Amino acid sequence: MTAVFAGRLLRKISLHTAWVLAVLLAAIIAGIAIGETPISLSLVFQVLANKLWGAGFVLDPIDEGIVWNYRLTRALVAAACGAGLAISGVVLQSLLRNPLADPYLLGISAGASTGAVLVAIIGIGAGAISLSAGAFAGAVAAFALVALLARSTGAVSGSGQIILAGIAGSQLFNALTSFLITKSANSEQARGIMFWLLGNLSGVRWQSVTLAVPVVLIGLAVCLWHRRSLDAFMFGSDSAAALGVPVRRVQAILIATVALVTAVMVSLVGSIGFVGLVVPHAARLLVGVRHGRLIPVSALAGAIFLIAADVLSRTAIKGQVLPVGVITALIGAPVFAVILIKAKGGR
Amino acid sequence: MSNMKQLAPHVDVLSCAGLNWSIKGVPIVRDVALQLRRGETLGLIGPNGSGKSSLLKLLSGIRAPASGEIHLNGVALAGMKRRDVAQMIAVVEQQAETSDAITVLDAVELGRTPWLSALEPWSDADDGIVQQALIDVDMADKPKRAWHSLSGGERQRVHIARALAQRPQILLLDEPTNHLDIQHQLSILGLVRSLPVTTLIALHDLNQALACDRLAVMDKGALIAIGEPSQVLTCELLRQTFGVEAHYLTDPYDGTRILRFRS
Numbered sequence: 001m002t003a004v005f006a007g008r009l010l011r012k013i014s015l016h017t018a019w020v021l022a023v024l025l026a027a028i029i030a031g032i033a034i035g036e037t038p039i040s041l042s043l044v045f046q047v048l049a050n051k052l053w054g055a056g057f058v059l060d061p062i063d064e065g066i067v068w069n070y071r072l073t074r075a076l077v078a079a080a081c082g083a084g085l086a087i088s089g090v091v092l093q094s095l096l097r098n099p100l101a102d103p104y105l106l107g108i109s110a111g112a113s114t115g116a117v118l119v120a121i122i123g124i125g126a127g128a129i130s131l132s133a134g135a136f137a138g139a140v141a142a143f144a145l146v147a148l149l150a151r152s153t154g155a156v157s158g159s160g161q162i163i164l165a166g167i168a169g170s171q172l173f174n175a176l177t178s179f180l181i182t183k184s185a186n187s188e189q190a191r192g193i194m195f196w197l198l199g200n201l202s203g204v205r206w207q208s209v210t211l212a213v214p215v216v217l218i219g220l221a222v223c224l225w226h227r228r229s230l231d232a233f234m235f236g237s238d239s240a241a242a243l244g245v246p247v248r249r250v251q252a253i254l255i256a257t258v259a260l261v262t263a264v265m266v267s268l269v270g271s272i273g274f275v276g277l278v279v280p281h282a283a284r285l286l287v288g289v290r291h292g293r294l295i296p297v298s299a300l301a302g303a304i305f306l307i308a309a310d311v312l313s314r315t316a317i318k319g320q321v322l323p324v325g326v327i328t329a330l331i332g333a334p335v336f337a338v339i340l341i342k343a344k345g346g347r
Numbered sequence: 348m349s350n351m352k353q354l355a356p357h358v359d360v361l362s363c364a365g366l367n368w369s370i371k372g373v374p375i376v377r378d379v380a381l382q383l384r385r386g387e388t389l390g391l392i393g394p395n396g397s398g399k400s401s402l403l404k405l406l407s408g409i410r411a412p413a414s415g416e417i418h419l420n421g422v423a424l425a426g427m428k429r430r431d432v433a434q435m436i437a438v439v440e441q442q443a444e445t446s447d448a449i450t451v452l453d454a455v456e457l458g459r460t461p462w463l464s465a466l467e468p469w470s471d472a473d474d475g476i477v478q479q480a481l482i483d484v485d486m487a488d489k490p491k492r493a494w495h496s497l498s499g500g501e502r503q504r505v506h507i508a509r510a511l512a513q514r515p516q517i518l519l520l521d522e523p524t525n526h527l528d529i530q531h532q533l534s535i536l537g538l539v540r541s542l543p544v545t546t547l548i549a550l551h552d553l554n555q556a557l558a559c560d561r562l563a564v565m566d567k568g569a570l571i572a573i574g575e576p577s578q579v580l581t582c583e584l585l586r587q588t589f590g591v592e593a594h595y596l597t598d599p600y601d602g603t604r605i606l607r608f609r610s
Binding site: 099226227232234239241242288 | 432
């Protein structure tokens with residue numbers, strides 16, 4: 001029975017999936033080719049052919065290194081982060097029924113900064129753990145605190161509680177971060193931390209890819225698995241329960257999933273703002289509110305948006321790389337304003 | 348009221364006993380026991396805050412009682428999966444609203460949620476059931492209408508269509524005619540009565556409640572009376588529970604009994 005369903009489902013989605021993958025691939029290749037030193041498309045394909053199929057084109061090892069180790073990994077991590085943040089935004093906005101919800105609502109970004117600061121400035125772990133590991137630990141700790149706080153105030157299903165708990169947790173961890181920076185950091189360290197916090201894809205290598213891509217794929221699968229439950233929250237959690245959704249369990253699974261996805265992304269590239277807030281709204285305008293379509297489209301749009309933002313961050317000012325979070329915010333804020341006006345006009 | 352009542356008049360499809368529920372120590376539902384018989388329309392009445400909505404939430408399994416038992420077709424509700432419950436019981440809430448930009452069709456298709464597992468794709472049969480539900484509530488001509496462009500009466504119809512798309516045996520409705528004008532009140536009630544399902548409906552209008560097969564009266568969380576409308580809605584009960592003086596008139600138009608109130 002299940003096999004029959006799976007077969008029908010696969011046939012239904014395979015065409016769309018092919019489209020999605022083609023567009024994503026085009027974006028990644030554009031992300032590799034465009035940069036301060038432009039790389040021709042043929043060179044990009046030759047490097048990829050060499051690396052993936054051992055095609056044996058004779059190429060400059062420096063070009064090969066730029067394409068394979070720098071630009072490709074950057075584009076892949078940008079795609080994974082963009083997709084991960086976008087689906088996290090979709091899920092939290094739907095689950096909490098709050099259009100302002102974004103992945104950092106759960107205190108994750110604030111916790112990650114505290115963790116990163118502890119490692120970078122205070123030297124906790126004494127070089128044994130990386131900035132990323134520290135950020136991840138901080139993010140998970142902050143989320144655990146927020147979840148605990150939300151739970152102890154009584155209502156997991158009351159979306160207000162977790163938002164308030166998230167605000168409280170974020171404030172606490174932001175205060176801790178500021179305290180640590182003012183107390184201990186020299187200006188050089190503070191600048192480095194600031195740069196990292198605003199989102200930074202420079203440090204990305206294959207190791208980050210092997211973490212970010214599987215995590216976002218698992219996150220995507222979990223969210224898509226619960227697409228109908230997410231639809232059922234349209235009229236609130238009581239309505240979802242009446243439609244047969246085990247509300248508390250689904251909320252716990254999905255919130256934990258997006259918290260983990262976001263924590264991994266933040267720990268790899270810092271807290272890149274606006275992707276998780278704006279992309280879901282833009283995707284809703286495109287394909288409506290049903291999660292079977294909204295989740296994959298948001299993932300794709302988030303991936304492309306962040307690849308494009310990364311390209312811009314590298315090329316906007318000659319000889320300087322801007323934090324990618326600055327670009328996403330500079331584009332995201334006006335786009336968000338336009339969406340707000342459009343959505344209002346549409347009613 | 349419906350044909351099924353005559354077929355199986357005394358089979359309890361949904362029953363509860365010793366049901367208690369409280370919020371922060373304040374008892375909301377107290378020691379309620381009632382049986383819903385297959386095919387009947389049972390009206391639930393009582394003053395504001397008497398616990399009608401809470402009782403409906405307990406009976407549908409949306410809230411878990413502090414104590415007491417609920418049985419659905421003889422099976423304990425507490426041990427059932429939410430999905431299995433939702434395949435049998437559909438709920439129309441008092442005011443379920445959304446800020447999402449959805450269409451009538453989106454809302455009604457939600458009714459198929461309990462019948463579709465994660466791997467199961469939407470089928471033509473689902474389309475047929477949704478279409479029938481839209482026809483039943485007379486909304487088949489506007490499936491693409493935006494939710495925010497609908498009137499209160501139309502929204503309520505869509506909610507009922509969504510509940511029908513669940514293909515339930517039991518329909519629980521919480522004051523479905525609230526905030527509607529008289530024309531829409533009558534059409535919603537007429538629709539509910541014509542449905543071939545067992546219905547428990549919370550109502551405010553006592554004259555509308557008189558048309559139910561049986562009535563259950565709640566006061567301060569307790570069930571104080573249940574039975575035939577004419578036997579339950581006595582002038583004495585209305586005075587004690589609702590704090591109004593009332594007497595019956597006979598409608599010269601069709602001979603039905605009408606309640607007339609004085610404060």
